[in-house]
Amino acid sequence: MSWSTVADYVIDARFGFQDANAIKNNIIAYASARIQRYLGGSRQVSVPLVASAQDAIDYLDVEIDGTKLAGFTVQARVEVRSGAAGTSVTPKIRNVTDSSDAIVGTACSATTWGGTNSVQTLGFTPVTGIKKYRLQLTPSNTTNPVWGIGMIEIFATA
Numbered sequence: 666m667s668w669s670t671v672a673d674y675v676i677d678a679r680f681g682f683q684d685a686n687a688i689k690n691n692i693i694a695y696a697s698a699r700i701q702r703y704l705g706g707s708r709q710v711s712v713p714l715v716a717s718a719q720d721a722i723d724y725l726d727v728e729i730d731g732t733k734l735a736g737f738t739v740q741a742r743v744e745v746r747s748g749a750a751g752t753s754v755t756p757k758i759r760n761v762t763d764s765s766d767a768i769v770g771t772a773c774s775a776t777t778w779g780g781t782n783s784v785q786t787l788g789f790t791p792v793t794g795i796k797k798y799r800l801q802l803t804p805s806n807t808t809n810p811v812w813g814i815g816m817i818e819i820f821a822t823a
Contacts, residue, residue, distance in 0.1 A: 696737075696821035702727040704741065704758075704800035704815040708778070711748070711810030712802050718757065721800040726761060727817050729798060731791030738822050741787040743815035745773045745802065746780065754811035755803045758787060762796040772805065 669687040674680070705724035712719035729739065743756040756770040768789035773782035791798075800815045 693821065699818045699820045702817045702819075704743075704798075704817060706744075706800055706802075706812070706814030708812055708814060711812055712804065714804065714807045714810065716804055716806050718759070718801045718803045721802060721813055721815065724799050724801075726797040726799050728795055729791045729817070729819070730795045731793050734791060734819070736821060737819055739789060739791055739817065739819050741768065741785075741789070741798075741800070741815050741817050743770060743785045743787060743800065743813060744778060744783055745770075745785070745811065745813035746775050746778055746783050747773065747804075747811050748776065748809035750774045750776055751806070752809035752811060753805040754813060755805075756785060756787070756813055756815065757801050757803065758789060758815075758817075759799045759801050760792060760796050761799050763792060767791070767798055774805075 671687050705721045707722040710722045741758045745754045745756050747754050753772040753774040755772045758767040760767045768787040770785045770787050771782050775781050775783040802813045804811045
């Protein structure tokens with residue numbers, strides 16, 4: 666789909682199927698644009714050296730109302746890395762409203778941005794109602810620093 670220019674309507678102008686299709690296609694194009702919300706995180710400052718889930722540095726909770734998102738894709742795009750291969754980091758999106766995990770990513774021991782599993786797309790289904798979601802990182806040990814940043818994307822798939 667692509668954006669179509671729709672002419673202004675004037676008195677006594679007929680509204681035909683071409684006009685309806687142009688408006689429908691514009692709605693689909695608009696809904697397909699990726700709405701992005703930053704979750705926070707840092708490429709320079711590590712989360713605390715604790716081998717349990719830690720809130721991302723400078724996290725920003727994202728509120729999502731999952732009530733009417735059928736037909737939309739909701740996913741987190743997360744980048745993580747470790748200071749040394751002996752320490753892995755696992756990203757997750759936490760539903761802080763209900764104290765549950767929306768999605769848990771894959772452990773990453775890459776020491777460079779763009780290494781194996783350092784870029785992850787975590788698709789999840791938001792819970793019905795308005796809920797807050799937060800990026801958290803879980804280091805595998807307390808030996809080396811880990812970093813991570815992320816965003817949530819919402820877009821139509823049809």
